[in-house]
Amino acid sequence: MSEAPGTTATPEKPDGAAPEVKEPTGSRIIREMLSSSVAVTVGAIVLAILVGAILIVAADPAVQEAAGYFFARPGDFFSAAWNAASSAYIALFQGAIYDTQADTFSRGIRSLTESLTIATPLIFAGLGVALGFRAGLFNIGAQGQIIGGAILGTYLGFTLNLPAGLHTLLALLGALVGGGIMGAIPGFLKARFGAHEVIVTIMLNNIMAFGVLWVVTTSVFASSTPLVSQHIAPEAELGLMFGSGFRLHWGFVLALLAAAVVWWVLERSVFGFRLRAVGSNPHAAATAGMNVRTITVLALVFSGALAGLAGAMQVQGTEGALTASIAGTIGFDAITVALLGRSKPLGTVLAGILFGALAAGGRLMQTRTGTPIDLVPVLQSLIVLFIAAPPLVRAVFRLPTPGQKRKPRKARSAQSQEVAA
Template identity: 65%
Template sequence: MTESQAPPPATPPPATLPPDTSEAGPTRSESLLRDILSSSWVMTLAAIVLALVIGAVLVIAADPDVQAAAVYFFARPADFLAAAWDAVFAAYSALLQGAIVDWQATSFQRAVRPITETMTISVPLILAGLGIGIGFRSGLFNIGAQGQMILGAILASYLGFTLQLPGVLHVFVALVGAAVGGAVWAGIAGVLKARTGAHEVIVTIMLNNIAVYLVLYVLTLRVFESGTPQVAKPVRDSAMLPLLLGPGFRLHLGFVLALLAAVGVWWLMERSVLGFRFRAVGSNANAARTAGISVAGVTVAVMAIAGALAGLGGGMQLLGTERNLTGSIAGTVGFDAITVALLGRSKPLGTVLAGLLFGAFAAGGRLMQTRTGTPIDLVLVLQSLIVLFIAAPPLVRSVFRLPAPGARRRSEALA
């Protein structure tokens, strides 16, 4: 072979570039949250059904008639099965009667009162859940709805008994004060997150504890004293939310306002430029920063809006039903709202439905305990089980043999 016909020297293979690690991927907690929020309504329904099934097992185990029939189970198993069915049917039918309609009531007013109680209890759950859901969709874990509700209730109480204003104006001012209180309290966590990188979960949990002790201190101040220990002065009648169905029911205007707030959150997150920025930061903060979005500004704005909604929930709890500020004004609503947001997949419609479900649990649990003797703690167990199954999608999919998200697309791509 001549020199002119010699093959060209082999060129070395191109060097393999190291992977770009300048933009860190989502953390394990963020991946879990996205998995939960991207699950379908079938997963949510399956989680509720599975929780009810386990709750039925607990009812059977605690019922004295079932325990007595279990002694001679192998001799007469039909007695055990009948007693178990009666216990579960009585407990869940009483729960349904106390939550939706009491078909054993002697008057129409008593028959429909359960559904109005469910709607009333759901008001702060819906509002706080909407705020937490905005944070979730923006990549922020707002665990401070409890403290934000307390601050909203404190300001609503102060404005409710100190000011003398016409009815509509007084209600408006008190609710605005509640929203401002919650926004400021959540804004502290937002500013610390944006300026110092402090994790919002730690900061909001600490702010919850501060708020609990703050309301106890506020109740000792002379301006709040009512003569009863740990109870503030009652707000004026002009600051109370008007009742929708008259004095025979507790349902107030706050339920309508909560539904309007859900519509507003839907428009904010789905139709506004600000909501697009929220969702962009929640999807990928590094990409949003590259596109020119101020991640720090979005963080503060998200926390402020979420806190305003939670504070509004605390204000409506006070101005709608409680009237007097107490140390337990928020109860556990702020923590239950986290479950409501997860169950509703942080979408406004889902949050409203989840708030109504948890309101039904709270309203029906009272009648269930009164009529059947089933402890009201069963409601807490059901709520906890729903949280567990919502937070563990693979477990629910394995129980009901549901396909994993994107499994069909992956199989079609492989085919």
């Protein structure tokens, strides 16, 4: 049968052939962003630092003054630009790793302990988001899950009267359950009704952000301090690792253990295999006999549980009580941490420590050099921007495309001679 001009013939599939199933857009985007190599990740960090240096130079008064007579004495401009960028990043390093201007070693190393303290809840929340990513799910609700875990963990922290150790454990379990419940809601709605987890988790973030404002004013939680709950019992606290001179608590060790457990679950357990299979191709997983709905719900439950433990780190580790701003921006930063860590437990730990170092170092950078601390979220955002654009990073650093093999030098030279001939 002839076809009308201008139309394209559609190839007919043989009888009995299975229809072609396209990969969901969300799963494809996650897979592409998380399949970047380590070189691309390092390149994204380097590019973010370079762009940050340009912003520091552009905002520095001395550089602006030297730019006014650039053609008369260009050396002054470049010298001022170098001093502005180098002094800011040196102060950032001193505030994040070791303060070389401190009087004693303990005061100098306090910078590193602060970085690890800030990184602890980021690691927990980042692991939760990463677990969702491996299942092909955009869990944007870590912020609300942190608050849910913090609320239940705080309640158990000041209402129970138990010996130390047991009280700490029960409060941690309460935070885990609180976060898990907040993760189960979008999981059930997605599995049962097909509701998109991004929309549901964003709405839950708003609900919990306003909900915690109400919770801290109730008669059960309220204290003499406005918008701050009763203090949890000392027996429920995690305890400091190096004494009262440092804020680093034993929650950092728990974060490392959690990363090891998540790695084992993802890489060595049957559930982890099924979770990764659903994340790669849910249709193929269903064809293989896997219960995609159940795995979806469980993935978001475990993801929320890990985020809930991040809330416990805030309450039992550093704050000691539930506050209206207990989650800060940890839940949103965790998305960046998971992306930077490529949803791998080790990568997430390292990314969490990096972001903790940026946050801790930014304070000293602002104090000593006057560079606005707002540079820190700018750097974090730039890292995500470059991570989300691997072709750009590969083009800048001339990195090979994944799956593309470089031709041997002899073969290239022979080919060039053939073209010349």
